[in-house]
Amino acid sequence: MAVVEQCLPISEISSYIQRWTIRARVTSKSVLRTFSKGTRDGKVFHVHLLDAHGGEIRASFFNEAAGKHFDQLQQGKCYTFTRGSVRIANQQFNACKHRYELVFDKLAQVEEVDDDKQIEEVKLSVVDIRAVESRALPCSVDLCGIVTNGGSLLSFTSKDGKDLVKRDITVADDTARSIIVTIWGDRAKQEDKAFEGNPVVGLKGVLVKEWNGGRSGSLSESGVLVFKPAVGEAERVQRWWSEGGSTQSLTPLSAAGGGGAGVRRAGAKLVDLADMRRTAERLLDQPELCSVVCRLALVQLQKRGEPQPLTYVACQELRDGKPLPCNRRVDSSGYCASCNRAGKSAARFNLRCRFADHCDNAWLTTFHEAAQEVAGITAEQAQKMEQGEGGREALEAAIMGKYFNRPLQLTLRAKAEVYNGESRTSVTCIDARPVPRGQHGRHMLKEIREHVAAISDLSQ
Secondary structure (H helix, E strand, O other): OOOOOOOOOHHHOOOOOOOOEEEEEEEEEOOOEEEEEOOEEEEEEEEEEEOOOOOEEEEEEEHHHHHHHOOOOOOOOEEEEEOOEEEEOOHHHOOOOOOEEEEEOOOOEEEEOOOOOOOOOOOOOEOOHHHHOOOOOOEEEEEEEEEEEOOOEEEEEOOOOOEEEEEEEEEEOOOOEEEEEEEEHHHHOOOHHHHOOOOEEEEEEEEEEEEOOEEEEEEEEEEEEEEOOOOHHHHHHHHHHHOOHHHOOOEEOOOOOOOOHHHHHHOOEEEOHHHHHHHHHOOOOOOEEEEEEEEEEEEOOEEOOEEOOOEEEEEOOEOOOOOOEOOOEOOOOOEEOOOOEEOOEEEEEOEEEEEEOOOOEEEEEEOHHHHHHHHOOOHHHHHHHHHOOOHHHHHHHHHHOOOOOOOEEEEEEEEEEEEOOEEEEEEEEEEEEEOOHHHHHHHHHHHHHHHHHHHHHHHO
């Protein structure tokens, strides 16, 4: 190991200092990439470096330096770095807060040193998820929260022909907000059990953008994913989760479901069930979207004296290079007629629910994502419950326990269709989530003021 002498704090690095040596831990390391510039080909990789003073900076290794040091530099280990150049950081591609970044070429000198316990494993500038809700987009943030849904690994081909893998995880914190964050590559390939059991994670360098009418994050290539990070925020969210957060209603920032439920929800007009019924009756060619605040009153559990199937097994294979699963029903052997093969499959809900508000009630077909929110359990949990000791009775009891339990905000789609040669209107529930009480309360106050103003005008 190298003997370290007179190391410059990373926070003091600038273009005015020509010679310097830093001692730092590699907290993040990208893949090795190749590129073409004119008639020349090159290669590059990037690392994030953190020192004992809390200073953090991004460093890029090009060409000969990339080939020499890529295997040498290992995430989590400490090194000394010298004979690099300094340039103004491009904040668009840089998750570090430093004004500058480092560039190393063939003259770079890098030596491994003993581990320095004073240097943190990762530096997080945590922003709570509630704050993300009001930030100007796009923005880059560090998050710390509980994984409420570990998602599943998806492989697909991008438009430019690259094979990609991703996993969408849902993270919640003690502000009772949640957000979907997409992780890529080797991070996504970690075993499913790593994301099970609601672990605490720290996410550094999450790029948040508008998606499907909500806000979703993507962990950048130079970002960091850490399980059980040694930061105060991790202890706080873990305590919140164990002391009641696990049963708390969460307000999602992200639109669930790849089918665009977020877009539909964003364009939906807030009405009551009676208004929704009138809208459906006068519907013409174009589908109409409504947002309704109501409660679950009943789920159709029986049909003609027989138990009504509540779940089905759907194909989860990707089709035609798209990042979304097939979702067609498979037979008892797992064979999908649409994909013409047997592959991955998963349970999905398809419920017939009656919802009620202050003026009306309505039976609505409720699809998978919305049904899971309404029932309060996943389709997989429902299947296990039905196949377990309690059988069908246990499942029905769990669902009936949700009747009139809490208000829900539903997104309903009304569209005209032809059935057996006759035209009719179909209304389905395509999205369900807990009522955002603050937003809904402000809406009701606005309605009250409008009614008071209307009464005042009539009395004059």
